[in-house]
Amino acid sequence: MVQFAAPDWIWLVLFVLLMTFSGVFFYKLGKRSQADFFLAGRGLPWWLPASSVYATHTATDTPIWIGGVIYKYGLAGIWYAFFSAWCAISAFASARIFRRSLAYTQAEWQSLRFSGLGAELLRGWFAGWQVFMNMFILGWVGIAMGKVCHFLFNWPLWVGLVFFSSLVAIYVLSAGYWGVVVADFQQGIIAFFMIIITSIWAVMAAGGPHKITAKLSSLGQAWRLNPFHFTGTFSGDFPLAWFVTMIVIAVLGGFGMGTSIDWYVEAQRIQSSRTVRDASYSIWWGSALVLLRNSFWAAAIIAFFSLFPHLKNPAEYEMAWYVIGFKALPVGMVGFFFASILAIHFSTISTHLNLGAMYFTRDIFQHYIKPDASERTLVWVGRITTLFLLLGSFFYGLMMEELTSWLIFALWIMAAGIWLPNILQVIWWRFNSWGYLAAWIANLGLSWLVVWVLPQFRVIPSLPDYLQFWILMVLGALIYIPVTLMTPPEDMDHLVKFYVMSRPYGWWGPVKKEALSRGLIKEV
């Protein structure tokens, strides 16, 4: 149990009031239109969505899993969190194309890139999947907060989940995305500042950098400071082959859309930026902060290791950053530390409440239920959906803990088989909606076979995850490439409009030729 002194309570109450009511303050802007409630009127300078990217991807469970991999693998563990690097190329490639489409959501983008029945099937699938995904993430992150509060104050799990998510809902319901980004900005500053302070404090508490390196050497653990220490080329649980696979997935994935689960959050930040340039800078700088944050966390966890080198139970070492913050920081700073935990929690919850509501409102309610809905109605549907997602996340967080690990695993596998199609939809004009749909369906069956069924019946051995990725990618291509080539290309008029508007890279020769012949673009 953690005991708060009076200065801790003062910090805490002030920050909760600031975080909650700075969002509510933007109520009048949020209610003006659907574009305001979900995209802040598409008028934000890059640094606001950038801080939102950073704040959203810093959640209560993030220091737990980063703590786990760094304690286990040393500095090389930072590569587990290097997936954010997909923004490196995306910021200057796919983000530009997506921003120019002006689509509210990735679901809506499907109806700009593809046409006809296939496009509608994809739009409906993406919308439903994203509403579910956002509720899933809300429950998952919410219950992590419940666990943190249980660890700190011995509160029942539901208290941390319900109380803090409900506080966040106050400003998301009031001001929509305006509330989200404004609160994220100051939450991002608080969280980044506190992560730096706590990490430096941890290093000093362990005796300083030189003492830590000396201690690691004396323990025969100096390899922990080598970020390229792997367990072998293909052997062990952290081989070089995994690293190479991760680099390929993360970096080349930036040429596509949806190659990372974080894309859907970033897509909203991209569209809320006032220009194409702001959109590019927002996700580049937001992700740069995420990666720098990981390095600071890594230093804190290495310091923790030098103090407690023999912990075997993951439940003990995964909480390292929290232990450092609450045990090592002085009175007054502990309340500030807890406020920063609330900041990282609030920013993630607020984003997913608003994002899930946007998919339902724009892609399901407006597109399929009431196309002529007024702006006022759409804002209200956004609010009601936000409330629905909040309540759903309570039930999900409390009742489906067992399912969470299975779902995280399923998501990784789902990402493997559609990684390449997510790139092809951007770079290859001939890739059509039927090929993309086939990729999604084939991947479900193939991943089930490769990951569970065949190893269970000993037809194939149980494979490491990096190998599963490559196998699923090749097997999936054997299905969706023939499907694409055996079905007609998308309507040329539709493709030309998409090309002129978005100017994608890759293999778009026939479409570019058609656009030139119609005089819609000029040869340089």
Add this chain to the structure above:
Amino acid sequence: MAIIRRKWTPQEAEEWTREDVIVWILSPLSYFLLSVGSALSLFLIPAGFWILGAGVLVTFLLFYIADPKLKVISGEYEKRQKEYLERLERITRWEGN
């Protein structure tokens, strides 16, 4: 002709060029160097400061190359944005393409 082009007409900026490819190489490299450099620097390891310094330089170069083109693309595109937004609304409301 300069190795790195920094002056663009709107039509030229619309094309994907060598400058974009250079940016696609520098950008992940920048992330890579900043991540490793900052982690090692926190332990006062000399190589960490060199790597971090290289990361800052690469980041500067990256934006030096990318920014002029992005500014021109943005300026040109914003002029046509209204028309595209109207089409987007028509598609969502089933009023034609």
